[in-house]
Amino acid sequence: MAPANDMDVAASNTLTILGCGTLGSAILFGLLVMLTENGLSKGSLQNGIASNGNNKGLPNGHTHSPSDQDFQKPTHFIACVRTPQSAERLRAELSKFNDAPVTIVQGDNVQSCLGEPSLTKALKGKLLISILAGVTIPQIEGILHPSSPTTKPAAKANGSTRSQAPTTIVRAMPNTASFVCASTTVITSTSTATASALHLVDWLFTTIGTVTHITAGQFDACTALCGSTPAFFALFIESLLDGAVALGLKRSEAQTMAAETMKGTAMLILAGESPDTLKEKVATPGGSTIQGLLALERKALRGNLADALIRCTAAAGSLGDVHS
């Protein structure tokens, strides 16, 4: 978490978002909502995890404990954007909050500046959470610590000639539902990440949804599953609404119904129901639901969705090629 160039901020309480686009904004707003609702106080980490369920334990044998308050939760934010238009947009959206503790910084292409010596230096000893799709931790480390290009890009806590500790890099992929604090965020880290760092990352993302720790190899598939499928389901509902409107329903009413029903379906499955059993329960013999289901089967809906997911994953993996 690096302070901006010439700003003197209590570093440990500041969260900087390098590149505050759609996803960065979603996270920022989700955090601001949670913090303003809870009065910027240090909420209990245990509560944060418990209230979102579905959280697996931390990797590397770290566990949550009541003494996890020792890391500093952010109370100030710096959002870095590339263009004046982005800065304007952000300012407009932030005006919904009274006195949002956010500083907007506009600068050059933030992605290319990761390799800049001044930023690299500023990141020393700090925690860097990357939400870049398709860019692996080894790739980021290769940019931040290019002094040993021949070593395998596995994280090593020592062996550096610098006097300060290297940057701790954690990779996270939340999704746009952060806006309504319903994100599914997957996180991967390396063995050098401390318990304290992992706790902070968990806290950050549990304020805007659920958190799961995964291995690096699963990251692209999870990016697709958690980050992209919401768009698939949105397209699904849009098409369903077109059908409903054609039959005479008002679009806004139909949308509420469809969205609420989709939410209920998701919750049933999260509660343990399998999709098969659910379909069986809904599609009574000779009834109306099976007519619709058959129409979907005949046109290979499931295969189509599977293909979309696979294609999406492949594309996610190759996004990082631009940066390496």
Place this chain on the structure above:
Amino acid sequence: MAVNVLCLNITFLGCGKLGSAVLEGILSSLSEPHERFIPPSQPFRTKDDEPTLGLISVVPEKILACVHQQRSADSLKEKFGPKGVTVLANENVRGVEQAHMVVLGVEPSVFGEVLAEPGMRDALSGKFLISVVGGVSIQRLEAAIYGSGPRTEEDKERSPIIRVIPSTAAAVRESFTLILEEKDHRYRPEFLISIYSLFSRIGTAKLQPDSHGHIAATLAASSPAFFASALEGAVNGAIELGMEREEALEMTAAAMRGAAALMASGESPGEVARKIATPGGSTAAGLEVLRDGGLTTLMQDAVVKTASKVGGLGEKK
């Protein structure tokens, strides 16, 4: 404002998959204070300036489930008996006699004979009849109970019948339930409020003008199956990529919940997709596959086919 707490006995006449889901949801709602299930009086004001209605909260007292097959009765007893539900096999009239409210949940093919059973008409007298039977109109339900002749003096005491469309998510109290208002039926506000209160125990309830009832039936009751199919497809893709099924299921369901939450809060589907899919990005690639596969027309087709079938349910073949 004072709250009128109505402690009512509820009989599930027919307790199949949907009935069981509703029953399960109601049972788990009992642990919460009844104040949580008081509907707003706003939607229920009558046109003539009636004095403000009191608030009503329906609290299920005794719950009965009536089924036909002993086998069904046994499995229901096992599941709900320990929670205090009385399960009866082939004792429909007796079950209805003990109720204040009756939830009719039999299959569309048998509603006629169930309602025409000797003694049923009298048993139903003075009670509310809530039908969750798909695609069967109030007219046909009334005809089954009272015959299709003109109303007589005695018929003043006909039980009010209302159609309600819950969904299987009732089991986890996440049903989006439609309470159908039919144009030829004027319900007394207290009646509507009571229904609303009961069904708020299993999720969100909404009054729906019945002119579009059958389309609403499609969306509310059938679409969970369509969503489950879509979800399955994505999960299968993830499994092919090497992910464990359980993990993929959990993530996809959570992602679906998030998407739904966004759209339920008012974001249009188009907006949601646009926000996520940066041009040339990975999501856009996936969406292209969906569009190439004809998702848009496919879904419209499914909805239309389902809605048209609903109209024909319960017809004698």
